[in-house]
Amino acid sequence: MSAANVAAAPVGPMPAERARRITRRRLTGLIGHAYVWLVLIVFVLPFLTLLGYSVSGPGGTYAVQNFQYVLGSFGDNLWWSFRVSGLTLVINVLVALPAAYAIVRYPFPGKRLLFSALTLPLYVPGAVIGISLVLVYNFSYHLTTSIWGLVLAMAVGTFPLMLTPIVVALRDLPVSFEEAAACLGATRWQTYWRVVFPLIGPGVSAGLMLTFIIVFNEYLVTLFVHPPSVTTGPLRVFNLVRTAGLAPTTAALAVTMQVISFAAVLLFFRVFGTRYLKGTYLI
């Protein structure tokens, strides 16, 4: 209504009208901020209540024992989570770096199709990846008892998360840097290690961070393909919540996993900022 009034009276609104408009604008601004914070609180509410639950003892007392239990009885699960994430990160970097470089710098036929084919794992539901891999592991690869089956399953699911930030970072890096290095007498490897890699480092780190937080918390594909001897942290949480009901110790494990993941994210934000996450789904 105010906009229509302004159009009708181009001389400018009267002071009272203007004051009202300013209050209204402040009010909508306030509502906007309040809305965003409300949503953010809803986001962290499951985490916060679990945190509260995890420090509650049998008699409603503060209990650090729950977290001691995490390091003791669940320590093995945490350790497996770290090992699987670490191995997946190594494989992902080794595979994604050359692929991203080729996609950005080299000409070859069917590039667009290939890129789509490489990013498709993101869109395949976890349960489908899980069932297809567990059947293939059983009937043709014979990988069911090896941790590599689990690691490769993780790698294929998170590979696009590694690839995309590296492709974005490489695309932002002008070829002239490499050409200059070559003109100054650097060999191909020197160019790669001393010029290209440091400059796309933040992109690679973005991929590492995304892969880590996804693999570290992955329970679904793990549920299908984990070797009998391996139970990762999130899988333990899932099994306990599903079968044993709720316990403060389970909450403590879930909280520990989330805190570790969040620490990784904060570390990344602190060191590199959010700029290098564009193109991935965190922006």
Place this chain on the structure above:
Amino acid sequence: MAAELRSLPLVAIAPEVRRRERNRRLIGLGLVAPAALLVVGFLYYPLAFIVQMSFTLGSSYLSQAGPDYSTANYAAMASRYLPNVFITLQLAALSTVVNLVFGFPFAYVLVRRIRYRDVVRAFMVFPMFGALYIAFGMRFILLPGGPATPLLQALGIPSTAVLYSLPSVVFAMSVFTFPFMVMNIGAALSNVDPTLEEAAACLGARPWQTFRRVLLPLTRSGVIAGILMVFGWNIGTFAEPILLGSLNEQRALAWTLYQRGVVQTDYGLSSAMSVVLLVIAFVVSYFSLRYSRGALVE
């Protein structure tokens, strides 16, 4: 080498240039090969395998007599398991709608009004840690004796009516995928010049008209990409229906295929369910790639 070539006539260096072009192409293919092998070996071959498996009965693929081929699994999908397909689509669609309704204003405020965007982003990471923790947290909140009990008692609603219900599943799924919706819409919104909105207001458009006639058309691709991404992710919902759903929601396909396939070893039926999920996911991702990611390659 390069100097020698430059002194030669063009016709003479043409084969050399062509050879180098071909070499570059080969090197490119070589660099991509590990990635292609990983994806073919651990995604596309297994998917082809379950497509074949979905045409065999039960666990007959393993039997001495050889696999028993039939289309009975798909017949079962179209009759007995049709409600499972339906509830899966329903859950994904509902949570997509919730995300769209709550996500657009959120993205708008985030892009246009907020300066402390990194703080918001850090908070928005929490849902990405997985649907499992969200479902676990909500289950704890809603369980009888949990934090929400006094509120529910005051309203006169029994805890279990809220805990094991469609809305709680949809809510958990929406929280899980909300960041994807916001990021897709936000990316599109940040490409829209704010002066366009001011111009619309100057021309007498009301806020709703500005949204309907200016903002929405300009962010259409982002909105569609967000819808597709959220829908595609929620098709495979797993932890939320089991931990928060009633028997109806627990029929969601991903969970059913786990039960039939891994627990009851009915590989054929389980594969058929996967293929149905897969087809939905492929259709969604095809359009999604067309709307968002394709731009990254060219």
